[in-house]
Amino acid sequence: MSETVRSGAEDPVDDSLVPSLGVVPASVALAAAFVPIRGGVDDPFVWLAAAFTVVTVVAFLARRHGALEPELGGLAAAGSSLLVVLCAGYALNQGISGPVTVPGLEWTVSMLFLAFVAAGGSIGIAAADYAGVSPRGLIRRVLRFSTMMGLGFAGLLSMAFVSIFLFTLVTTFSGGVSELDGQLVQYASTAIGLGSIAAVYLLWRGHDLSYLDLERPSVRSILWTVGGLVMIFGALVAISLLMTAVGVDTAEHGTAQQAEQNPELLVVIIPAMILIVGPFEELLYRNVIQKSLYDTFSRYGAVVVTSVIFAAVHVAAYATAGAGEVLASLMVLFGLSLVLGFVYERTDNLVVPAVVHGCFNAAQMAMIYLA
Known part of the structure; x- marks a missing residue:
């Protein structure tokens, strides 16, 4: 793996670590967004949110494997994550939540809200990747x-x-x-x-x-x-x-x-x-x-x-x-x-x-x- 120092980075960083971390919340958002769809929800904004989660995951993976430069990959991941936030937020406002009951606990969790929060985390990591922040710097933040x-x-x-x-x-x-x-x-x-x-x-x-x-x-x-x-x-x-x-x-x-x-x-x-x-x-x-x-x-x-x-x-x-x-x-x-x-x-x-x-x-x- 190549080590680079980019603008805004505090120290030499492995160029793939931050986008690798970004895959985690992006994947959570993807899974959460597709749960209501599998449950039969056909709202276009839910489908859009799910589609943009796919774009986010692909952007982070492309960055992880060096297929995209930090500026382009970070911008793509941040932009698609923002669109997930907006689409999921709109669907929630319209009364669509994609509720799932946690087995054994009888708690109801809104999958769209989970997608909203996870996508918000993806925005932060994508912004850090765009700015060339190291994993250590990301942890500090x-x-x-x-x-x-x-x-x-x-x-x-x-x-x-x-x-x-x-x-x-x-x-x-x-x-x-x-x-x-x-x-x-x-x-x-x-x-x-x-x-x-x-x-x-x-x-x-x-x-x-x-x-x-x-x-x-x-x-x-x-x-x-x-x-x-x-x-x-x-x-x-x-x-x-x-x-x-x-x-x-x-x-x-x-x-x-x-x-x-x-x-x-x-x-x-x-x-x-x-x-x-x-x-x-x-x-x-x-x-x-x-x-x-x-x-x-x-x-x-x-x-x-x-x-x-x-x-x-x-x-x-x-x-x-x-x-x-x-x-x-x-x-x-x-x-x-x-x-x-x-x-x-x-x-x-x-x-x-x-x-x-x-x-x-x-x-x-x-x-x-x-x-």
């Missing part, structure tokens, strides 16, 4: 991604524990909690929960307050803030129009549902979006997670990986809807997170994405009141 995913969910759990504690405290001393009190507790939990996890991680890594990218407003930061708002609203409109055109349904955020049922809560929700949700979510997900990923991924790669984490931790916020609608909402959130990550990457100033995020959320809540 997987470990760092897993650590940052854990950190993101730690923030979610921290918020939950703080919320339980505060609710118990308020109930004990006041005898009950109104909906308005509940919102105040929720946002206090957001600030304390996310802020504490960010602080613990920074202390563990030996960082001081200088690690926080807080800068005074400048003409450049103001322009990027305005531009970020234009981009994020533009992205929302474009994604919404596309999903409407193809008939994809999304789930509604739990906070939006509460605001629709009780508009008086917007008195707390709107300012909290600007003063708490935007700043503290961006503190953890951009200034801590995305910035930490710069050491292992390219800066734009870190933006994408952070957006995957950001979308994943918001599953619970949309959990009142079906799996397909939740998945569609998370894909929308992923797209919007790319904008926030890009703005932070361009400015290295936490204030900019925090303001963009907070104002964007507040504007969406205000639209509920005006509707």
Whole structure:
């Protein structure tokens, strides 16, 4: 086997190892996609997903045996895997899951969701192959991604524990909690929960307050803030129009549902979006997670990986809807997170994405009141 050093590789690598690893999730996606077809599902998007899994496996095998160059093979595998994700995601949104019951456990597993997840893994490995990342470098990236995913969910759990504690405290001393009190507790939990996890991680890594990218407003930061708002609203409109055109349904955020049922809560929700949700979510997900990923991924790669984490931790916020609608909402959130990550990457100033995020959320809540 030939050993090469390609652009982006950390050390000499066996050119076939990374694509060999890619064959594994690609084969899982292929097997999972064909299960519903064998079960009689004739939806064209399921068939397309299955066809693209075949292309992915062939692309990885061709790379494995040197029949394709890294750039072409990696691009082909990543592109076909992305199409699997889109086709499987669309089929899931339309209510097709390809369920299979695990013998002896009585668990039902969606084969299309398995194909969706496995194809997502194939995209990452294909991108690594395209960039010339070594197997050792790929392992480092997987470990760092897993650590940052854990950190993101730690923030979610921290918020939950703080919320339980505060609710118990308020109930004990006041005898009950109104909906308005509940919102105040929720946002206090957001600030304390996310802020504490960010602080613990920074202390563990030996960082001081200088690690926080807080800068005074400048003409450049103001322009990027305005531009970020234009981009994020533009992205929302474009994604919404596309999903409407193809008939994809999304789930509604739990906070939006509460605001629709009780508009008086917007008195707390709107300012909290600007003063708490935007700043503290961006503190953890951009200034801590995305910035930490710069050491292992390219800066734009870190933006994408952070957006995957950001979308994943918001599953619970949309959990009142079906799996397909939740998945569609998370894909929308992923797209919007790319904008926030890009703005932070361009400015290295936490204030900019925090303001963009907070104002964007507040504007969406205000639209509920005006509707």
